[in-house]
Amino acid sequence: NAGVTQTPKFRVLKTGQSMTLLCAQDMNHEYMYWYRQDPGMGLRLIHYSVGEGTTAKGEVPDGYNVSRLKKQNFLLGLESAAPSQTSVYFCASTGGRNEQFFGPGTRLTVL
Amino acid sequence: GQSLEQPSEVTAVEGAIVQINCTYQTSGFYGLSWYQQHDGGAPTFLSYNALDGLEETGRFSSFLSRSKGYSYLLLKELQMKDSASYFCAVNRDDKIIFGKGTRLHILP
Numbered sequence: 673n674a675g676v677t678q679t680p681k682f683r684v685l686k687t688g689q690s691m692t693l694l695c696a697q698d699m700n701h702e703y704m705y706w707y708r709q710d711p712g713m714g715l716r717l718i719h720y721s722v723g724e725g726t727t728a729k730g731e732v733p734d735g736y737n738v739s740r741l742k743k744q745n746f747l748l749g750l751e752s753a754a755p756s757q758t759s760v761y762f763c764a765s766t767g768g769r770n771e772q773f774f775g776p777g778t779r780l781t782v783l
Numbered sequence: 784g785q786s787l788e789q790p791s792e793v794t795a796v797e798g799a800i801v802q803i804n805c806t807y808q809t810s811g812f813y814g815l816s817w818y819q820q821h822d823g824g825a826p827t828f829l830s831y832n833a834l835d836g837l838e839e840t841g842r843f844s845s846f847l848s849r850s851k852g853y854s855y856l857l858l859k860e861l862q863m864k865d866s867a868s869y870f871c872a873v874n875r876d877d878k879i880i881f882g883k884g885t886r887l888h889i890l891p
Contacts, residue, residue, distance in 0.1 A: 703877065705879060707881075712791075712883065713883060714870060714881045714882055714883035714884045715826065715870065715872075715881040716881075717878060717879065717880060717881075720877065720878060720879075722877050728877075728878075730878060731878075731880065762825060762826070764826075764879075766879075770814060770816060770828075770831035770833070770874070771816070771828040771831065772816070772818075772826075772828060772872075772879060773828075774825040774826050774827070775825060776824075776825055777825055
């Protein structure tokens with residue numbers, strides 16, 4: 673099992689560009705999450721999904737959109753990137769209410 | 784809202800015991816978890832407390848008191864590889880919210 677994978681691992685964008693981050697899990701988990709991590713800020717929840725076809729807002733959803741068309745995939749979109757979105761993005765999944773499995777992260781820089 | 788407070792840094796000596804605290808101002812959550820994250824890596828799960836009391840897994844133990852709004856992670860027989868950041872997190876209404884983390888420094 674690959675667990676949770678994220679694509680791409682690194683990306684540099686210019687202000688105003690758009691991009692999509694892909695998260696995939698092969699553990700048949702219902703719940704999936706997108707976090708951003710900035711120095712000194714810990715992990716902040718952007719959006720999450722409790723099952724295929726569902727999405728919900730987290731703590732910091734502005735500037736991001738998500739989709740969960742297939743159970744194994746959770747996509748995070750930036751429609752018009754801003755320098756404030758420079759961060760490390762982690763995807764996670766869980767089959768229940770306790771252990772989260774994290775992907776390796778995507779390092780995004782917006783110039 | 785919910786707020787999880789952790790000390791930003793803790794320093795301990797190799798071979799010793801260290802306690803990392805997490806206090807919170809939220810209620811009605813399913814449980815509290817602890818995660819470890821090494822520099823440049825992803826968070827990894829350490830422990831979960833659904834009920835009050837102590838949970839032990841090897842050198843790591845975690846304690847929860849809902850009435851006191853308090854949890855701690857206890858690391859025994861510290862090793863240099865335990866140098867990392869440690870996060871507490873609560874699961875409430877299917878959202879999993881993290882504290883800002885505690886950086887653990889270990890001295891030889």
